[in-house]
Amino acid sequence: MTTDFFKNKKVTVFGLGLHGGGAGTVKFLANQGAKIIVTDIKTKEQLSDSLEKLKGLKNIEYILGQHRQEDFTKVDMVIKTPAAPWNNKHIKLALENNVPVEVDSSLFFKLCKNPIIGITGTKGKTTTAAVIYEILKLAGKNPVKVGIGQVSVLDRLEKLKKDSVAVFELSSWRLSALGKIKKSPFIAVLSNIFPDHLNYYQSMESYIKDKKNIFLYQDSRDWLVTNEDDDNLRSIAKEARSQVIKYSKSPIKNGHSVFTEDEIVYLNDGVDVKKIISLENLKIRGRHNVGNIMAAVGAAYVYGVEIPKIKEAVKNFKGIAHRLEFIKEIGGIKFYNDTAATIPEAAISALNSFTQPIILIAGGTDKNLDFSRLSKAIIGKVKGLVLLKGSATEELTREIKKSLPEEKKDEEFKIADSIDKAVEIAYHFAEVGDIILLSPGAASFGLFLNEFDRGNKFKEAVRNLAK
Secondary structure (H helix, E strand, O other): OOHHHHOOOEEEEEOOOOOOHHHHHHHHHHHOOOEEEEEEOOOOOOOHHHHHHOOOOOOEEEEEOOOOOHHHHOOOEEEEOOOOOOOOHHHHHHHHOOOOEEOHHHHHHHHOOOOEEEEEOOOOHHHHHHHHHHHHHHOOOOEEEEOOOOOOOHHHHHHOOOOOEEEEEOOHHHHHHHHHHOOOOOEEEEOOOOOOOOOOOOOHHHHHHHHHHHOOOOOOOOEEEEEOOOHHHHHHHHHOOOEEEEEEOOOOOOOOEEEEEOOEEEEEOOOOEEEEEEHHHOOOOOOHHHHHHHHHHHHHHHHOOOHHHHHHHHHHOOOOOOOOEEEEEEOOEEEEEOOOOOOHHHHHHHHOOOOOOEEEEEOOEOOOOOOHHHHHHHHHHEEEEEEEOOHHHHHHHHHHHHHOOHHHOOOOOEEEOOHHHHHHHHHHHOOOOOEEEEOOOOEOEOOEOOHHHHHHHHHHHHHHHOO
16 A cells, blocks of 8 residues: 555545544644545534644544444444444444455554554553663664554554654554555564453453563564563463563563663663663652663664763663653652543552652542552552542552451541542642652543543643642
8 A cells, every 4th residue: 555545535534533643643634635524423513622633634523422434334444543442333434335444553564564562551552661761762763653542543654764664553443454565663672461442352362462562573683572571461372473572570681671670771682681781770659660761771772872871871761751651840849640540450550659757649530450450559558548539540449448447447438529529639638759740540531532631631730739
């Protein structure tokens, strides 16, 4: 396929959304001369931010607040939002009428002529991808971010130069599309697998099946960077036909690997073991981020980056927004934004990143996940708890009550129906030296547009406190 395919073609973009991917798809199609139908169940008002990005583009018809049958049967292609399941009735209707259905990721892989480094994992993929990008940038490898955080996908094709490398963060949904076209990236990074999106997937097995597409169609010239400490990955990595570089918090002395020993990250190039960085010199907070750093080191090394450049970039990496992001200190109380912690395991990692007393703001919308471990971590580590209203909060409070001593089971939880109220309650309760941490362990829908909206509103509420 080439970009010429889209000229004068009638293409339905199914789901504009608010994360940026839909807008990126529309921009790409407009630049290729396609006739575009954008359809989304959300209203014009709800999609105002995304629509603003598309102002001035031609040949676009917007069908908002509804979906029409003809937009799936009388077009040349449907490009679906990654989050829409393949058994969605509109997708099935298109396929039954022999209309091809793609995702931005599958089209990117079909159209991209440059090498692609793909990164996935239940948590940490955005940070890992960002570190890889920074290493490659410092090394002069001309990297282009694709799908990282809220970065779009298809319009990034125009950013690629002849010597560029695409650094592509791949969700399980985007990987499902790669499974259909049987393509995997040249370098695949698979960092971890925890239960997630079980409101979307019928089982963990189906979730893992999509994740495996990151390496399943590689060959012997390709590379898989994988976490040796993850039980799921140790098992499924045996299916890889590519070369493998493992990383671990324990020494791996045989073969290509990245590991920690005595609080130092080392790279084993198969011949020599070379020091990369002491953990005390990392600027990024959290033990869980050591794994993300090691994964990035492995990917950069197999791409051909020289070790001095890897060392320099890793040492200077300060983290990214919405992931244990330090916001402000007010009256001796520090505020951290970890809104991207949308599963219980991520919130537990955040709690373990601090030794100071923590006032935790958590809760939100449930994805059919298990909150038992998070409830125990909260009881063991948290000085104060403020919960955001939602179905996950209901489940979390039930789990916490199970673990409380009998005399405390009737205590009332502080539940807020806005982030402003949650911050106000937490600040009132906090003392000098405390940490106020937003790390929800749950999805954001209900009170917020998405987790980034939740994080931005948290930062705004903190700034308002300081006024």
